[in-house]
Amino acid sequence: MLIPRWFVVSFVFGILPNLAPVFAGAASRPNIVLIFVDDLGYGELGCQGNPQIPTPNIDSIAKNGVRFTAGYVSAPYCCPSRAGLLTGRYQTRFGHELNAVGKQNLLPDVGLPLGEHTIADYLKKAGYVTGIIGKWHLGATEKYHPLKRGFDEFFGFTHEGHFYVPPPYQGVVSHLRSREPKYDEDNPIRRNQKTVQEPHYLTHALTREAVAFIDRHRRKPFFLYLAYNAVHSPMQAALDDVKKFEHIKDEHRRVFAGMLAALDDGVGKVLRKLRACSLEEKTLIFFISDNGGPTAELTSSNRPLRGGKGQLWEGGIRIPFLVQWKGQIPAGKVYSKPVISLDVLPTALAAAGVGLPKDRIIDGVDLLPYLTGKTNQLPHDTLFWRYGHNMAVRQGDWKLVRQNERGGRPKAQFQLYNLAKDISETEDLASTEPVIRRRLLEVLDRFNAQMVEPRWGRRSNK
Numbered sequence: 198m199l200i201p202r203w204f205v206v207s208f209v210f211g212i213l214p215n216l217a218p219v220f221a222g223a224a225s226r227p228n229i230v231l232i233f234v235d236d237l238g239y240g241e242l243g244c245q246g247n248p249q250i251p252t253p254n255i256d257s258i259a260k261n262g263v264r265f266t267a268g269y270v271s272a273p274y275c276c277p278s279r280a281g282l283l284t285g286r287y288q289t290r291f292g293h294e295l296n297a298v299g300k301q302n303l304l305p306d307v308g309l310p311l312g313e314h315t316i317a318d319y320l321k322k323a324g325y326v327t328g329i330i331g332k333w334h335l336g337a338t339e340k341y342h343p344l345k346r347g348f349d350e351f352f353g354f355t356h357e358g359h360f361y362v363p364p365p366y367q368g369v370v371s372h373l374r375s376r377e378p379k380y381d382e383d384n385p386i387r388r389n390q391k392t393v394q395e396p397h398y399l400t401h402a403l404t405r406e407a408v409a410f411i412d413r414h415r416r417k418p419f420f421l422y423l424a425y426n427a428v429h430s431p432m433q434a435a436l437d438d439v440k441k442f443e444h445i446k447d448e449h450r451r452v453f454a455g456m457l458a459a460l461d462d463g464v465g466k467v468l469r470k471l472r473a474c475s476l477e478e479k480t481l482i483f484f485i486s487d488n489g490g491p492t493a494e495l496t497s498s499n500r501p502l503r504g505g506k507g508q509l510w511e512g513g514i515r516i517p518f519l520v521q522w523k524g525q526i527p528a529g530k531v532y533s534k535p536v537i538s539l540d541v542l543p544t545a546l547a548a549a550g551v552g553l554p555k556d557r558i559i560d561g562v563d564l565l566p567y568l569t570g571k572t573n574q575l576p577h578d579t580l581f582w583r584y585g586h587n588m589a590v591r592q593g594d595w596k597l598v599r600q601n602e603r604g605g606r607p608k609a610q611f612q613l614y615n616l617a618k619d620i621s622e623t624e625d626l627a628s629t630e631p632v633i634r635r636r637l638l639e640v641l642d643r644f645n646a647q648m649v650e651p652r653w654g655r656r657s658n659k
Contacts, residue, residue: 226418227522228480229320229545230467233282233422234460235275235332235429238490240500241457242517247498249445250454254465258484258519261528263568267535267616268518270488273507273584275357276334278487278538279424283315283335283346285542285561289583292652297334302356303383307653308336309346314554316542317347320420323551328414329353330406331424337384344389348422352406356384359426361399361433361456369398370439372432372452374494380431398435400427400456404463408470415474418549423467427460428453430494435459453496478523481548483541486516503622509582509589509600510622522548526568535591536576540564581644590641591616597637598622611638 241247244256244264271281271288274296280288288294297307309315317327328350329343336342337355344351358380362369385392386399395402407423434455442454464484471477490497491506504510518536520526525548539561543553547563566572575593582589589598594617601609613627613634627634 226323226325226549227525228418228471228476229325229420229548230471230480230482231282231316231420231422231541231545232464232467232482232484233279233331233424234484234486235424235426236488236490236495236497236506237428237457237460237486237517238492238497238499238505239502239512239515239517240498241490244519245517246500250442250457252457252461254461254468255484255517255519257468258464258482258521259529261523262482262519262521263526263530263532265518265520265536266531266533268485268516269514269535269537269580270485270516271514271537271539271582273488273509273513273582275332275429275487277584279334280309280313282485282487282538282541283309283317283422284313285316285539285559286313286557287539287560287581287648289648290558290560292649293335294584294648294651295654296357297653298357299378300383301653302334302337304653305338308338308341310652311340314557315347316545317343317420317422319347319542319546319551319554320549321347321349323549324418325549326350326414326417326419327422328410328419329422329424330410331403331422332357332359332426332429333424342390350389350410352386352388353403353424354384354386354426356380358429358431359384359386359399360431363394363396366433369433369435370448370452370455372449374430377431398459400425400459400463401435404466407463407467411467411470411474411476415476420545425460425463427463428456428490428495428497430491432456432495438462447496450496480522481525481545482521483545484517484519485538485541486518489513489516501621504600507584509584509587509598511596511616511620514582514589520544520564520568526565527570530568532568534567534575535580536564537561537580540576579640579644581641583645583648588641588645590637590644592637592640594618595633595637596622597627597634597641613637 243252244259270278272278276296277288280293329348331353333355386395434452438455438458445451489505489512499512502512504512543561543563580591599611612625614622
């Protein structure tokens with residue numbers, strides 16, 4: 198069939214010019230890779246000052262981008278931290294306040310509320326291919342499945358943890374607790390909706406899947422949420438990785454080092470794949486830990502910060518936070534003003550040319566103007582945290598915090614610290630700075646009034 202000449206002429210001179218901006222916009226939109234790791238303490242990366250365990254690939258993100266020295270997450274535990282990350286909202290606004298463990302993940306009301314939209318929802322609507330690889334932990338029943346929350350593809354598991362290899366744990370060095378949780382019970386590895394048997398060390402498997410995702414979708418804008426479960430327990434490291442650290446005498450620490458080495462190697466493979474596909478300068482990359490390290494359990498260090506996972510001391514919520522976008526944000530920049538994981542969503546949407554929703558409060562901010570020098574203002578005047586009866590607020594250099602011990606009724610009083618002078622929270626200034634303490638209590642009360650009660654569990658100290 199011959200196509201009339203008049204049709205060809207009208208298409209070329211009439212329709213194509215109108216479509217050109219659409220194609221140009223699609224071509225200019227960056228890919229977005231969000232690497233969210235588990236239980237990695239503030240002080241464990243080479244770029245954060247740890248010389249014992251080399252992390253050259255993760256460090257390269259800081260070298261080629263921005264390292265935030267006051268980067269926070271919105272919760273000190275895995276599950277609520279992920280809810281805040283993916284929605285850009287304080288998770289206490291919608292009751293996703295407390296952590297979910299074990300069979301609790303299977304309860305019908307435990308999961309990211311269906312009225313909340315994820316970063317994947319927004320980007321998918323804008324034409325992005327969206328994929329999650331790794332740990333979900335935002336509801337294990339069918340209605341909360343990642344494929345129903347904006348993701349096109351899923352490979353991973355839905356609960357809080359998973360063994361790195363199946364029993365009898367061959368090919369790894371394990372340092373397991375006497376009563377290790379039954380992480381794998383009702384928590385299989387799935388590819389989309391189908392249960393699969395994964396024989397390989399899980400960190401390596403997640404890396405494999407991430408590299409394959411990039412390769413499949415290299416010709417269209419994509420959002421990859423790579424949620425490694427490393428370095429979360431159970432403590433299991435591949436034999437070859439442990440051998441690299443024979444000079445470390447403590448076996449506990451040696452296994453952790455092997456786990457971190459596998460994680461760093463995985464990040465390196467992802468970065469090299471982007472480079473091989475000529476996508477490095479077309480990709481906005483985030484690297485963040487979901488909460489501080491549980492030092493006694495893993496040796497994951499938060500130095501020089503106080504406390505760790507599960508606490509609102511700095512060690513529980515201030516984490517490694519790196520961003521890279523070659524050619525768009527400065528390389529080798531160290532940024533000291535407070536930022537938070539809630540900022541990922543608005544930053545990614547701004548890079549993709551997607552507007553923020555008008556029907557809800559987004560607590561995060563677009564970090565790009567702050568990183569490019571378009572503004573010298575603070576990204577956030579105030580940051581807020583609540584986990585059970587534990588609460589904190591940071592305004593400028595001042596932090597007001599109440600952190601109770603585990604169990605029993607809350608007894609702790611609010612304490613006040615100047616983080617610019619006392620990053621380790623050693624000198625409580627509540628009695629010597631009563632005006633500041635009172636002001637921050639008022640600020641905290643205003644934030645707290647906007648939040649709702651937990652949708653499951655109860656506001657205890659546990």
